[in-house]
Amino acid sequence: MTFKQIIARGLELGLEAVEIYATTSESNTLKLDEGKLESYNIQNIFGVSIRGLLNGKMGYVYTETLDEEAIEQVLKQLVENVKLINATEEEFIFAGGATYQDVPAIKADYKNHSTSEKIALLKELETSTKAVSDKIVKIGYCQYSENLEKVEIINSKGLDLMREFSYMSAFVGAVAAENDQTVLGISGDINTEFDKIEKERIVQEASSNALDQLGATFVKSGKYPVVLKRDVATDLLSAFSSVFSGDAALRKMTSLTDKVGQKIMGDNITIVDDPFYQDALVKSPFDDEGVPCLTKTVVEKGVFKGLLHNLKTANYFKTTSTGNGFRMGANGAVTTMPTNLYIKEGTFTKDEMISSVEDGIYITEISGLHAGLNPISGDFNVQSSGFLIKNGKLDQPITLFVTSGNFYELMNNVEMIGNDIEKRFINTASPTLKIKSLAISGK
Amino acid sequence: MSVKHVEVFGINEKVAKEILSTALATGGEFAEVYMENQTSESLQMRSGKLASANVSKVKGAALRIIKDDTEVNCSITEYTPENLLQAAKNLATSFDGRCSTELKPFVEKDVELVVNPQKIRGNDNSQELQLLTDTSVAAMSYSEEVVQVIANLTKQEKKIFVFASDGTWQTDHRCNMRLSCQVVASDGQDMQSANNSFGRNQGMEMFEGFDPKQFGHDIAKDAVEMLHADQIQGGEMPVVIHNGFGGVILHEACVHGLEATSVAKGMSVFCGKLGTKVASDIVNAVDDGTNLNAWGSINVDDEGTPSQCNVLIENGILKSYLVDKKNAKKMNHPITGSSRRESYKYQTTSRMTNTYFLNGHSTFDEIIKNTKKGLFAKKMGGGSVNPATGEFNFAVDVAYLIEDGKITKPVKGATLVGSGKDVLLKIDMIADNLACGYGVCGSASGSVPTIVGQPTIRVSSMTVGGKGGNE
DSSP: OOHHHHHHHHHHTTOSEEEEEEEEEEEEEEEEETTEEEEEEEEEEEEEEEEEEETTEEEEEEESOOOHHHHHHHHHHHHHHHHHOOOOOOOOOOOOOOOOOOOOOBOOOGGGSOHHHHHHHHHHHHHHHHHTOTTEEEEEEEEEEEEEEEEEEEETTSOEEEEEEEEEEEEEEEEEEETTEEEEEEEEEEESOGGGOOHHHHHHHHHHHHHTTTTOBOOOOEEEEEEEOHHHHHHHHHHHGGGGBHHHHHTTOOSOTTOTTSBOSOTTOOEEEOTTOTTOSOOOSBOTTSOBOOOEEEEETTEEOOOBOOHHHHHHTTSOOOSOEEESSTTSOEEEOOSSEEEOOOSBOHHHHHHTOSEEEEEEEEEOTTTSBOTTTOEEEEEEEEEEEETTEEEEEEEEEEEEEEHHHHHHOEEEEBSOOOSSOSSEEOOOEEEEEEEEEOO | OOOOHHHHHOOOHHHHHHHHHHHHTTSOSEEEEEEEEEEEEEEEEETTEEEEEEEEEEEEEEEEEEETTEEEEEEESOOOHHHHHHHHHHHHTTOOSOOOOOOOOOBOOOOOOSOOOOOSOOSSSHHHHHHHHHHHHHHHTTOTTEEEEEEEEEEEEEEEEEEETTSBEEEEEEEEEEEEEEEEEEOSSOEEEEEEEEEEESOGGGGTTOOHHHHHHHHHHHHHHHHTOEEOEEEEEEEEEOSBGGGHHHHHHTGGGGBHHHHTTTOSTTTTOTTSBOSOTTOOEEEETTSTTBTTOOSBOTTSOBOOEEEEEETTEEOOOBOOHHHHHHHTOOOOSOEEOSSTTSOOEEOOSEEEEOOOSOOHHHHHHTOSEEEEEEEEEEEEEETTTTEEEEEEEEEEEEETTEEEEEEEOEEEEEEHHHHGGGEEEEOSOOEEEEEEEEETTEEEEEEEEEOOEEEEEEEEEEEOSOO
């Protein structure tokens, strides 16, 4: 069936409005192991999410086939399901007719390059990384992939939109070993031009991330001033970005709901959500409901400016959509998510920040964020590794300690902000941050 | 078995042979087609009202060819015989040899069913809605401090069909169903959430004898208790990890490092350790895909190999890895019926099913009584591990202090970290109260349902993270 036919059939079955969200995703992934191609994976996936409105309630179904019998079955199920819903928040389907910012299409050039060039790239990455030091005993991961994502949104109210983007990525995981210790160092690059993939940087970072951690010891428990590497600060911001979500507010899963206009972070903190950020890899003129995206300041000099909304949450909180109605995957319902969320840069270099610390810790890696944080209270406890800082200089590497804190307390205790934000980012970015004090649990 | 190949997937032996021969025409040693039809339904109740009722149908196939150590794989949505044949042709161009492998005749193995879902869907959703309502109401009425209750019921019914050049011709029918609930408690200042879940690979008959009111009540009790708990002060201490979901320690600290994905590449701290001591003498652990209707059980794995009980650790000695067809050859290790994938969109590989420590000889009371000062981790949250280094972490959702052999006050905000190489060697007491938790494990081949389980255990010393204290 065509999209138009599906919409017409949905209306016939009694739905007041019907919307199609169709995704096409293509990817090719190559993995190398010890000079040989280990795996070549080709994907071509198509899926359609259909949502329908009845009495202000929304039903969702998803299917990967458009044959008539299957569509008839899911549409009927949609109508039955939507009648069961008795939650009171009203839902909407966007009428279209809006004006959208002109965003140039982001298209990767991987089709101009042969498979053998891609294998050659991986071989070069593997060989060069291994050649850095005898202590690098293995390249555990050496992977290249290219992705294309296309989204079409069409509804019975006249909306008819399409967006597409593609990119390629390469990453390396280097294993360094010495005595009884094994360390993994990872680095990668995401790009749209094959020839511009930053090979030297990947090799340098993957190898030094591993080698620098060799000989890591344990740290004594206590409270320390801490410098968070920009990647670590980015991971934390990303993990807590749901606190700004209108959907989380509707579910009572954030403590910020009633704090619009209040001071929630330090004077030096400004957080922006910018769908058109200059160098960002994904730029969206519209969200997954077809509402125009817009640039907004979420936190300005520590003051909370407002939640990120979709049509439903905006109506519930009696405001307008901020164009943040996005889906979690092709078959997910519309929720609220940031576009390109970042902490505004400061003026310090990373070295200046480290040299300001007499006795503290530089954290270079955290893991366990999916489990070790509470987005409601803001508390987090994460496995960490990094370096001691002694008299303003990086000292001994340290590992297997836990960094504990609270996101809001942390954002009130930022003493210095770096000038080193990664400009070519996806979703979230932060510069290096120096924090007055965090609880560290080790030996 | 209940799935009819030709009816559901439109493939007969002749077509299957044609696809596989095409795939092997350029020198491939092994070719396989995996087909699947999946229907997922999810109901979500928020504060006692149904907020969403969604259905999702996933349908597609994956075709792969293996030659030497190279695997080429292709995942497609529309799996008509013509499309599969075309995909086989395209994939075969990855190699440039001559046909060297003969197809073995298809043989469907007779598998004793360990998973056999019955009541998957009735005429209406009334039983499902009643379960969600009972859970929600019990949680909401526990305390005025309960501000939100989100209850979910998810059903994922899957029919799969695998055929391969080694003669594999196998189907499976699964239904992973799970009730989960999250409760948020608030005193106007602080907010705290707690959750739990109950899942089986079975139809609605799994809820016979299940008490949703007790289930909802207990989660609300945890949320309110943790709301008023003090932050734990971090440091090194003995940790008693309770039964059930506590088994996440075995899952993260050890068994991810036994999966062939890591071992075959030399990327695990457990490489080359078969037959050696990896845990203290009292430790026995299995990965058993054959537990009747259990959440992580399967009749056959996603390569068509019947599931089995794999003894991983026996009296502290490492006995087996978890190995799929491709890695079995590379590692010279028997296939363990462990190859799993979230869907046709992922390349299948070795994964866990139901993984747990076996009972020991102590009792729960003895363990607490013999612990002078430490942490009692009653309910664990999720965790993660880096198999290459063996370093792992996991969150503790509900915890108490142990002082002078007694469980005293509740504490929150604990995270445990350690190294897989030594934590299992530090297990010094194991109780006799084996129980299971219902997890979803995310790894190389996507998210798959897995049981994590154990009796109560004591680890003599672990690093506990937490922000309390007054240094």
